[in-house]
Structures are given as structure tokens and as C-alpha cells.
Amino acid sequence: MAHAEVIPILDFGSQYAQLICRRVREQGVYSELMRPDTPASKLRAMNVRGVILSGGPASVYDAGAPMCDPAIFELDVPVLGICYGMQLASKVMGGEVRPAAHREYGRAQLHIHADDPLVHGLPQDTTVWMSHGDQVVALPDDFVPLATTPTCPYAAVRHRTRSFFGVQFHPEVTHTPRGSQLFKNFVYDICKCRGEWTMKGFVDEQVEKIQKQVGSGRVICGLSGGVDSAVAAALIQKAIGKQLTCVFVDNGLLRKHERDLVESTFRDHFHIDLRVVDASAAFLGDLVGVTDPQEKRKRIGHRFIDVFKQTVREQLETGGSSGDASSDRVRFLAQGTLYPDVIESGHGHAGTAANIKLHHNVGGLPAELGFELVEPLRELFKDEVRKVGEVLGLPEEIVWRHPFPGPGLAVRVMGEVTPERLRVLRDADEIVLEELIANDLYRKTSQVFAVLLPVGTVGVMGDGRSYDSVIAVRAVESQDFMTADWSRLPYEVLARMSSRIVNEVRGVSRVVYDISSKPPATIEWE
Numbered sequence: 001m002a003h004a005e006v007i008p009i010l011d012f013g014s015q016y017a018q019l020i021c022r023r024v025r026e027q028g029v030y031s032e033l034m035r036p037d038t039p040a041s042k043l044r045a046m047n048v049r050g051v052i053l054s055g056g057p058a059s060v061y062d063a064g065a066p067m068c069d070p071a072i073f074e075l076d077v078p079v080l081g082i083c084y085g086m087q088l089a090s091k092v093m094g095g096e097v098r099p100a101a102h103r104e105y106g107r108a109q110l111h112i113h114a115d116d117p118l119v120h121g122l123p124q125d126t127t128v129w130m131s132h133g134d135q136v137v138a139l140p141d142d143f144v145p146l147a148t149t150p151t152c153p154y155a156a157v158r159h160r161t162r163s164f165f166g167v168q169f170h171p172e173v174t175h176t177p178r179g180s181q182l183f184k185n186f187v188y189d190i191c192k193c194r195g196e197w198t199m200k201g202f203v204d205e206q207v208e209k210i211q212k213q214v215g216s217g218r219v220i221c222g223l224s225g226g227v228d229s230a231v232a233a234a235l236i237q238k239a240i241g242k243q244l245t246c247v248f249v250d251n252g253l254l255r256k257h258e259r260d261l262v263e264s265t266f267r268d269h270f271h272i273d274l275r276v277v278d279a280s281a282a283f284l285g286d287l288v289g290v291t292d293p294q295e296k297r298k299r300i301g302h303r304f305i306d307v308f309k310q311t312v313r314e315q316l317e318t319g320g321s322s323g324d325a326s327s328d329r330v331r332f333l334a335q336g337t338l339y340p341d342v343i344e345s346g347h348g349h350a351g352t353a354a355n356i357k358l359h360h361n362v363g364g365l366p367a368e369l370g371f372e373l374v375e376p377l378r379e380l381f382k383d384e385v386r387k388v389g390e391v392l393g394l395p396e397e398i399v400w401r402h403p404f405p406g407p408g409l410a411v412r413v414m415g416e417v418t419p420e421r422l423r424v425l426r427d428a429d430e431i432v433l434e435e436l437i438a439n440d441l442y443r444k445t446s447q448v449f450a451v452l453l454p455v456g457t458v459g460v461m462g463d464g465r466s467y468d469s470v471i472a473v474r475a476v477e478s479q480d481f482m483t484a485d486w487s488r489l490p491y492e493v494l495a496r497m498s499s500r501i502v503n504e505v506r507g508v509s510r511v512v513y514d515i516s517s518k519p520p521a522t523i524e525w526e
């Protein structure tokens, strides 16, 4: 989509490239990651307002080190080089880059000694985050130093006459507490943007785009209960109303009240044509006797595709129940694909950042189904999707929902999945969530749930000995779910969860708390 104001990031493989992109967007200007060697002519054709060169793991003197088109420094727009981006620009313009005496990783004290729009509003002395091996040791003739750290003489620089700026530190990470001021300066004072990228504007643009793509065709959207598919559905509904049909598959592996929430939100509140397919018997049948986690995932994934296909065939292609326009074949499939998925699957750019794709997404549908995809959230990060959800009036329980895995409770019942074991887990999980919400901790945590362990444990209940199950409580905080730390939930809250679970859930005599971070553990237990 063409954006009035765009500042792309040329990605040299930085682990922080997505963060740079988010920081620019937080300033109200659209940004996206592009290949490091994107030709200047392409950027000119996009009418970019500025360009940012990201950091990266290479050394500018490495054979095969990623290079930018030198002509981007001749474009008549400001360029900001961060870390490797600054080193590369310095080399191109005649400076010298060398390995620093010590690889610098961590916080450093920045001292600003020159007045310049890039550093306006920053305190003269401030903390910044460094992560580099090389640094610029001799500035090109036309460069002016703006700031130093004790080990880095050129921590921020600018070109004397051209609009090039460079920083050796990382303003995009939270460890540089005043970093957003620097982006604000670059975006507004230097690139002269107006800040027109808003989620309200995004919704209006997408509504038009969806209408154009779909025409009078029919769209089907699988709802998972999660925020992405919910926001995609609400957005498409706004664009094409009754041409949208949503399908929610009850696989028998949902949390308590999950199905009710989806039904009340989409059918009662949004008046979406929602088909709920109860396929729990088939899913649970597939899982009889299965204990291997990957095998569980595989069977659930296959069954999901079968059920979805069959639903489309039976309910929609033959006219279904909604009446209007139903004789048309459904040609479009809506999905809540997000920008990080697009980047990770390699379509976004040729960045070299380590690609750690941990899970085959069980909710996914194969391309052979023959649908044309409608993916209105492809440009967005998760926090932006939540904002779109708010603009569209989705309830808080959906917008701020913790993630839930496609294979559902099957990967939280360790060992065999049976209706009785699911009952135990569901009841315990409900208590965990109730206590979390009652203590105002839901929004402060990233993902919290109960796990049923495959061991018996001795207890005393009343006067007798019991031999019952163990529930583990898992609570984590995470930015991107690639790494996570266990939540320091208050002892009183844990105590209450534990006593309520043991007292209220038949079949549980012990509760333990998981204090593992990721890595080396994962968030889910299977």
C-alpha cells in the first residue's frame, strides 16, 4: 500500500531491525524493513521521507558484508545510520572503521557536546545501549562529531552539509531510555514528517482496500479466539458486512468459556454470520492413546484442515443458512497474518537476522485450498493490531487476550488427553485466570495458564490419604514470546490460586509454580 509518509529501514541483519521500525511507527510515520541493497531509484519512486540504515552483525571490511546502494546518500532525503549503518556510511564517505579494543556490549554514558537537531531535547549526559565490535576511528572530512562515550569518540555524528546522521549506540532499545526523543527529532525536525500514520487512518485505508479486492465476492474467516483473527474479522466485517462468514471450530480443547466469548462477541455484538462447528468428538478421538507432543500437534493440525474444508463445502458452497449471495462460491480466505510473520517467512526482505521459527502454526491452512487470501493486518505489529481492535470497538477481553496455542489444552495436558483430564485442567485453569484478573494482574503478565502433570501425588484430604494429580501454574512476561521470564506473582495470589484449586477441583491435591525462564525452558510445557 502506498503511504503518504514512509521512512524505510534498510535491514543489515540487526536483531533490533523490527524495533527500529516500531519506534518510527510510534512517532506516527509508516516504516517497513527493506533489503539492504534496495536501489536508490526504488526509494526515490516510493517518495520516502527519510531512510534508516540498521545495525548488523557483519564488519564493513568482511568479504560479502552487506552493502547499500551508495546513491542513497545522494538522494535528497535525510539518512540515519545506526551502528553498522553508521560505520558503512562512514566507510563509503571516506572514513575509517576498525575493531574496538574491546567488543562493547551494555550501557554507556553518552556526553553530547554539540548542538544539533538530532540530539535536541536530550540531556547533555544520558545512558545509551552499545552493542558493537567495530567503531569509526577516523571520521570522513565532512563529518562533525556530536557526542562521545568514554570508549567511543564518535558516538553520534552528522555530515557537515548533507542530511546524513549516524549513531554508534542503539536508540531503538529500551535500555536507551531517551531513544524515542532521537527518533522524534529525526522524523519530525529532520525528515519534516507530519505524523499521519494512525490506526484510525489505517482502518479507513484497509476498508477501502478490502472492498476493492473482494468486490461482491464472499469471504470466509477462521476465528481462533485470539486477537489477530478477531481483529481481522471485525475489520473485514466493517468493509463488506454480510459477505463475510466466520467459522469457529470447537476442537474440544478450548479453555472454559472460550466458545461463549467468541459467540457473544461476534454473533451478538458484531452480528457476524458465525458458524460454530462442534468437532470435539473427532479431535478427541484422534488423540486417544497419544502422548507424544509432536504427534498431538500433527493430528490436531490435520483434523483442523479437514474440518475447515468440510465446513466450507457443506455449509457455504451449497447456500448455507444466511441466504444472501450464498450461491457464489467462497473465493476469499481471511487470515490474521501479522508483519513479523511476513518477515519471518522471508517475503518481507532479505535481512540476515537469525530466523528462529519455533512452531509450525497449527492454525494455518494449506495454500492448496485454492482461496485468494485477504490479510488486512500484514503490515502491523501486535501492539498495533490491539490498537486497531480498540478502534473497531472489540471488547477488552479479546483485544488484550493472552496468546493461546492452536493445539489448545492438548499441549497442557501432559500425557494422554482424556475428557476427564481435560475437565481437571479446565477447572484449575479457570481459577488461575479468575485470580489473575481479580488481582489486576492480567494486563501485567503476558501469558498465564495451568498445566496438568502426568504424575500422581500423595495428599491428605479430610481424614484420608489421597492420591491425586498435580497442577503446575505457568506465568510469564515477554515482549515477543521468543524469550520470556517467569512472572514474580505475589505469594498471596499464588497461595489463593493453590488453595482454591486443591479445594475446588476434584482430583488435584498439589499445586506447583514454574520458575523457569525461556530459554532454556519454553513457555508451553509440550
Ligand code: XMP
Pocket: 297, 358, 359, 360, 361, 362, 363, 403, 404, 405, 406, 407, 447, 481, 482, 518, 521, 522, 523, 524, 525
Ligand atoms: P513456546 O512454548 O515455544 O511458545 O515458548 C511460544 C508461544 O507460542 C505459543 N505456542 C503455539 N502456538 N501453535 C500455536 O499456534 C503451537 O503449536 C504452539 N506452541 C506454542 C505459546 O503459547 C507461546 O505464546
